[in-house]
Structure formats: C-alpha cells, structure tokens
Amino acid sequence: MVVSEKLDRFFTEKMKDYPTTRSFLVPMLLYSQDELGYVTDELITYLAGKTGLSELEVRNVVSYYSMLRTKPMGKYHVQVCTNISCLLRGGEQIFAHCSKRLGIGHKQATPDRMFSLEEVECIGACSWAPAMQVNYDFHENLTPESADKVLDSYKSKG
Numbered sequence: 001m002v003v004s005e006k007l008d009r010f011f012t013e014k015m016k017d018y019p020t021t022r023s024f025l026v027p028m029l030l031y032s033q034d035e036l037g038y039v040t041d042e043l044i045t046y047l048a049g050k051t052g053l054s055e056l057e058v059r060n061v062v063s064y065y066s067m068l069r070t071k072p073m074g075k076y077h078v079q080v081c082t083n084i085s086c087l088l089r090g091g092e093q094i095f096a097h098c099s100k101r102l103g104i105g106h107k108q109a110t111p112d113r114m115f116s117l118e119e120v121e122c123i124g125a126c127s128w129a130p131a132m133q134v135n136y137d138f139h140e141n142l143t144p145e146s147a148d149k150v151l152d153s154y155k156s157k158g
C-alpha cells in the first residue's frame with residue numbers, strides 16, 4: 001500500500017460523495033502529499049488505479065498545480081508571496097531574508113530537511129501583506145524580524 005490503510009479507506013468512502021472520481025483527484029493528491037511528503041511515481045500509479053484514470057491524466061494534474069510537489073521538501077515548507085500586494089509591501093525582501101537565513105533558494109530544502117523555501121504567487125492574504133505560508137499556517141504583516149520569529153518558532157518545534 002502506497003498510502004496508509006486509514007487514508008486508503010478514507011478515499012474509498014469519500015469518493016462516493018463526488019460526482020466523478022476525477023473531481024476528488026486533487027484532494028486525494030493533497031492528502032497523500034501530506035502523508036508522504038511529496039508525490040511519488042508509486043503514488044501516481046496507486047491513484048490512477050484508485051480513480052480509474054490513466055497515469056498520464058494523473059501526471060497532468062500533478063504538473064498543473066504548483067502546490068503539488070514531486071520531490072521531497074522540508075518538514076516545514078515556507079512559501080513566501082511576492083505577488084503584487086506583497087511585492088509593494090516588501091515581499092521580495094522577505095523572500096530574500098528567508099533565503100539568506102535558511103541558506104537555500106527557491107524550491108530548495110535545508111540539508112536536514114527541516115525547512116524548504118518557495119517563492120509563490122498570491123496566497124489570498126493580500127490585505128495583510130507581506131505574507132507567507134508555512135505548511136497550512138499563514139503569517140502576515142511580515143518584517144524581516146517577524147519572519148525570523150516565525151522561522152524560530154518552527155525550528156524550536158523540531
């Protein structure tokens with residue numbers, strides 16, 4: 001089994017709520033990515049079998065959505081927005097600061113795989129720009145100092 005039995009059972013049950021299995025593909029990919037860390041070839045084969053889609057169809061969906069990753073990232077995936085609202089309020093400086101602080105660039109992970117970093121498009125927090133997202137948590141109105149505190153808080157969690 002590529003994913004846990006619990007997740008496989010959840011997929012089987014939840015799929016019944018969707019008009020087509022394809023409609024449930026992106027949520028399945030996200031749930032699987034949360035469990036595995038990234039989308040593997042084995043996962044693509046498993047999901048194709050589970051949904052009745054071809055592996056190519058699953059791969060097309062994976063390559064379309066930037067939040068789906070095909071290589072391992074850090075335990076804490078730091079996504080810094082540099083789109084227009086954040087750009088105007090220092091988003092690029094926040095990204096550069098995080099990059100320097102972590103010693104990694106766009107879509108790279110620290111050697112211990114604690115953190116990975118990504119420059120992203122709007123994450124829907126424009127009113128509180130500049131913003132970043134770490135896994136599913138949002139951090140807003142950032143300054144380099146507050147970004148440091150955010151990174152420190154995840155580092156101390158281990």
Ligand code: FES
Nearest residue numbers: 081086122125126
């Ligand atoms: S532009 Fe950065 S959150 Fe929207």
